[in-house]
Amino acid sequence: xxxxxxxxxxxxxxxxxxxxxxxxxxxxxxxxxxxxxxxxxxxxxxxxxxxxxxxxxxxxxxxxxxxxxxxxxxxxxxxxxxxxxxxxxxxxxxxxxxxxxxxxxxxxxxxxxxxxxx
Amino acid sequence: xxxxxxxxxxxxxxxxxxxxxxxxxxxxxxxxxxxxxxxxxxxxxxxxxxxxxxxxxxxxxxxxxxxxxxxxxxxxxxxxxxxxxxxxxxxxxxxxxxxxxxxxxxxxxxx
Numbered sequence: 001x002x003x004x005x006x007x008x009x010x011x012x013x014x015x016x017x018x019x020x021x022x023x024x025x026x027x028x029x030x031x032x033x034x035x036x037x038x039x040x041x042x043x044x045x046x047x048x049x050x051x052x053x054x055x056x057x058x059x060x061x062x063x064x065x066x067x068x069x070x071x072x073x074x075x076x077x078x079x080x081x082x083x084x085x086x087x088x089x090x091x092x093x094x095x096x097x098x099x100x101x102x103x104x105x106x107x108x109x110x111x112x113x114x115x116x117x118x
Numbered sequence: 119x120x121x122x123x124x125x126x127x128x129x130x131x132x133x134x135x136x137x138x139x140x141x142x143x144x145x146x147x148x149x150x151x152x153x154x155x156x157x158x159x160x161x162x163x164x165x166x167x168x169x170x171x172x173x174x175x176x177x178x179x180x181x182x183x184x185x186x187x188x189x190x191x192x193x194x195x196x197x198x199x200x201x202x203x204x205x206x207x208x209x210x211x212x213x214x215x216x217x218x219x220x221x222x223x224x225x226x227x228x229x
Binding site: 002 | 154160
């Protein structure tokens with residue numbers, strides 16, 4: 001169990017366009033979903049935390065109007081990169097937190113989406 | 119001070135040896151501790167979770183937790199070249215889904 005999918009796995013777009021990335025927990029309901037960005041050879045950077053039915057909480061320095069997060073259900077969260085520019089090119093990874101019976105939640109990661117903005 | 123500290127490495131060990139990866143954390147309210155493995159160009163994959171003091175073994179992997187010292191480690195026995203990856207330590211704090219990740223330790227297992 002604990003499978004998280006992401007779609008698309010890879011996207012190339014022109015500067016100025018918007019890109020939507022979907023994150024789904026396939027076999028569990030996620031209490032919370034997280035969005036990360038990772039540049040080559042760098043650490044994971046948390047962008048935002050989202051809970052179903054409420055507004056996402058963005059980390060300092062992350063523009064909420066540029067990175068729109070919608071958490072439509074307990075199994076689906078989407079990240080939309082609006083008006084993408086080449087500096088937004090990165091590896092975007094989502095994770096979903098599964099509630100454990102006798103402990104705190106565990107994060108499971110999706111396979112990631114590689115975004116290239118031309 | 120970062121919430122979770124790891125030595126960035128690289129840590130190089132010969133094939134068949136024991137690899138020891140270490141992590142310290144700052145929040146004494148931390149309740150859950152995780153080790154993830156991340157291959158280059160891939161997303162992190164959960165290897166182990168540990169919640170109470172002591173050792174937890176799963177195959178070739180052993181996680182060790184010492185809450186008094188705020189220290190968690192991962193031992194990989196009989197290291198294989200396929201274990202070469204970056205290992206991320208993560209800590210869960212309270213019930214509000216607050217997680218902190220270390221920056222990762224790069225492990226190289228040489229044949």
